[in-house]
Amino acid sequence: MTVQRIQISDEMKELLKSRKIVPREITVDGMVVCPLKYIDSGNKGVVWKGLNEDDRDVAIKFTIIEDYMDKSYKKERQLAAKLKDYSNYFSTFDRASIIKLDFPDGPKKFVCFVESWVNGQTLAKYVAQQEVLPSFIVNYIEQMCNILNILSTLHLAHDDLHDNNVMIADPLPGLISGGQPDEETLVRVIDMGSLKEIKDQKKDKKDFELFIEQVIFLYNALHRKQPKNIRELRFLESIKPLIFSMMEDPTIALRNPADVQKSFMLAWERAQTPDESSLPVKLGDPFDYIAAEHIYNDRLLIKLFAESCPWLKKVSGPDPILLTGPRGCGKSTVFRRLSLRALLNKEASDITNTEISGFYLSCSADLRNRFAWVSTQELAEQYRREIIHYFNLLLCREIAFTLYEVSKREDRIILFGFGTSEEDELYSFIMGKIGATEIEQSRLLGVSKMEHAVDIIDLHLDKTYTSLISNKNLEVTTGEAFIDDISRLLVKRIEFFHERRPTFLIDDFSIHRIPEEVQKILNLVIWGRQGTHVFKISSEKYGTERGDAIGAVSDPTREMREIDAGQVFLDLSDKGNMKLSYEFAKELLAKRLELAGYEGTPEEIIGKSTYVEGSLGKALRTRYSTKKRVNDLYYGLETIADTCSGDISVLLEVYRRIFAEGKISKSTKTQISPNIQHKAIKTVSRHRLNLIKSYPIYGSKMFDIVSAFGTMSRNILQYGEYVRAEDPYQTTRIEVDQIPGKTADELDAELSQLYRELIRRSIFIEMEPGSSMHGNILTLRWQLRRIFCPTFGTSLTKNVAIKWDPDGFKDFLLRPVEACEKEQRKWKVLDMPLFDTQQNEED
Missing domain, CATH: 3.30.200.20 (Phosphorylase Kinase; domain 1)
Known part of the structure; x- marks a missing residue:
């Protein structure tokens, strides 16, 4: 109704x-x-x-x-x-x-x-009547981030923050700045009649989503400006990945407004500098560029990358893989690190030791807005040739640009075997295949062939997209075999590629980025088994379509092995390899401290996690049993590493909060107290948990599921029996005995979608199926994302699992509170209701 x-x-x-x-x-x-x-x-x-x-x-x-x-x-x-x-x-x-x-x-x-009353113009009217400059965009974003942060701090939502409720206020008369009248515009939010507490929001679009729309609106306004100077062009290029990152994760404007503010300011500063290659690689703050999309060049990415990343070796081999994992687990960072273009910033020995020649393509930046309108199979088939051609051009551009970078090196022949004859042959191949005209192939003096090839490919990308949005078909397109053909040429003519096959790193090939219908078309290129090249793909869980446009379905065990970053990280704990996760967490912070010029080390500032009881779980149980405050147990490098479920952004968010709470400066070399670390970790945990409620459709339901399970886990730890002397039950895992795939298949459409959302959003991490003790069947295994655990005051590791049959698991999804209250009685936890997470506040 x-x-x-x-x-x-x-x-x-x-x-x-x-x-x-x-x-x-x-x-x-x-x-x-x-x-x-x-x-x-x-x-x-x-x-x-x-x-x-x-x-x-x-x-x-x-x-x-x-x-x-x-x-x-x-x-x-x-x-x-x-x-x-x-x-x-x-x-x-x-x-x-x-x-x-x-x-x-x-x-x-x-x-x-x-x-x-506010004198001025609404944002919509201002943009219509005034020239939008980069300085205005940066100033606007800075002030709007403050506005969003103020509302969030006060637990408020404007709930109607469209561009007619945002005023660009006139400068106040009488103010001076730098000896001149102050002409800085101020952003003011009006019409407070929709103001609500965050939990009572009614509008479909949240404040932070409308803010992102406004940033896009301003980007487009500057993009339309003619003519644009070189700084404006560089600014647009710099902020494009930032905008795509915000579109991918809209909550970042709510979760980390300071990150957004700083990233756009740095983009503006970079736009003032013509040549970044001569600048020293450094950070202004250790926690700049938490998202890979914000890392503006490959030199910085290489310096920031922690080589102890637990899944790097699994991903960097010569075989095709599908990389999945929680958002923020570093899929984009790892793929960019594996690209040959990034590798050019390392030593020659590192380049020769690589097993692959990687070419990186970001779907969120390069494909998302191009094909989002292809919503039916009929449309996809109509423009099948153009879709494949556009994809081929993007990959070809990355090859050409990478080899252009190689051509500028003194060791281009000795190390790569890429001389002028090889460059001439590759250039002729590309120009012929894409149908470049004689005029297009005319080059300016001083422009190399690979540099010119990049420009011509860009021109043909624009032509292809124009034909798509104009409902016209191209006369000349590259076909499904193009990537095979160009890879064969690279392997045959360029020595470097003989032993290091061209490997195409397709980042975020997910259905919410690339429509299913388009994926089916592109799978004709991606899933083919060729000896000349390899595809490696990253995606969210359940994000890739395995079928193709001719009705074939890939065999994932044959074409592409899945590597789940969350699984890999959690397996380190299961298999007793925690030292690897600790070393990674430490290196991740150490590199950032060094690039920001900090004197202290992770060991000096954070320190080790030491519990006289032997473990965090035992320490928590002891505090609960003696009714002492629990306000200094979540601390230290080991415990911080254990909060991670493969989601590297969580580690960095925890570190940043600890540094802020501890008021750490560049000269600090003393350890932050355990209670300050504990408070910071709990704050991040609560914030991450509450963000679940903002997810569309199933947010509230998923929040209830996590709250019930987390509280049950805490109750079992606090009130349950001991596994052995002084070792309490610690459970953050669900195990369901099942015939492979049956648990999800038995659910109705609604519950099946909820099941997938809990995994897609990485609220639970889906572990590899285990062996059941009840016969020749497998066990579905879900691990609660560990960053949620501090909110509930429970352990970060497990020594037992909650075991349900398929019916019990279904009951848990339908009625989580009742199912968890019933389950905890099995653990001798009697009459302990599942309390509200907010009332269990130890700090």
């Missing part, structure tokens, strides 16, 4: 614009205001500009009272009062009350709000 939206009628809207209806004076909550001029209208009411008793400009909003039948305007006023200290960023309520206005058919009630 469709719920009818409450909104003001057009007839009433017209009347409220009239002086016949709106009197010259109105008393709102005891204050007299004078409406002077009608300004604007929306779905719920109209706005007039007026004066208050102090002759100051105010905005007077008349809102239909029907919109307040299920809520209180006084509540909105109380919430808005929290923002009064931030009047530079928000218009604030002066008054609010119910008033009566006389209409031709009798008096009618309205809720009247009086807000501070």
